[in-house]
Amino acid sequence: MHDQAQGLRNLVRRAQAQGQAAGRGTRILTVTSGKGGVGKSNFTLNFALALQRKGFKTLVFDADIGLANIDVLMGVSSQLSLYHLLKREKTIWDIVQTGHEGLLFIAGGSGFNDLIRLTEEQLDEFAEQVNELSGKVDFIIFDTGAGLSKETLKFIVAAQETIVVTTPEPTSITDAYAIVKMVHAMQSDVRFRLVVNRTADIAEGRHTADKIRMVAKKFLQLDIPVLGYVADDPHVSKAVKQQVPFTVAYPHCEAARSIERLASDFIAGQPPDESGEGAVKGFLNKMMRLFRP
């Protein structure tokens, strides 16, 4: 009985994955926060791995300006990064690396600093190269830098969906709201979702999310759904020190179980309406407009 149900679930999952790769194309998400150090990179990496385990080919793009560290969390020393692509020394497929469980990622290096000062020609090249990923993966997830830098905001605005990570600390909550407010002011159709990281229990997660949701509703008339809560768990720090993603090093720890649940809910949710041109093209077109010198 159990085997049959499992088999069916796998079948549905595979069909969903194939449907997504063939029909809907690539979905682009950004993960961001107001305050730094709230767990964005750990969330991004482990959430991406969870999607991958559910049959969705996922690529993590380290877009943290200056402080790139997805490769460090993966324990991979990367010689090649976005920098080489921007310098036109390498193609996108040269700089895509494979991490744990076949997860694809692009290291940030110092490349994103350069993106700010790109010439029009380099920007075209960048778009052309990133467009290569369209249809080849189900998800591209950008781990953005914390804070309200202009570049980070442009990135978030260009993508269709953004996951805002906060912790229950008041400073993190205030800054999470600040970033929502700024993105909302730049472009009102970005889809936000909230993740509360490092929660003591569900009640704390709910309480934290309610605070942000209430102000967003009141002052921006914006409904921000909660994607989920991730437990505060000492295994996360342990895994970081080992340079292995925590869902790989400690798959049964509380934080890992939170991530798995959250990824299931994410997949079960409604994907955003896609514009006719496709998500990657749409993203790149918006990015070109926003970054053009």
Ligand SMILES: Nc1ncnc2c1ncn2[C@@H]1O[C@H](COP(=O)(O)OP(=O)(O)OP(=O)(O)O)[C@@H](O)[C@H]1O
């Ligand atoms: N769920 C968690 N439970 C316990 N500790 C956590 C959790 N998530 C993150 N941490 C701790 O917070 C640290 C910072 O996490 P991470 O590097 O993912 O944050 P970040 O938001 O990406 O930071 P930055 O803004 O500098 O990019 C981790 O090294 C870990 O020690």
Ligand SMILES: [Mg+2]
């Ligand atoms: Mg980070």
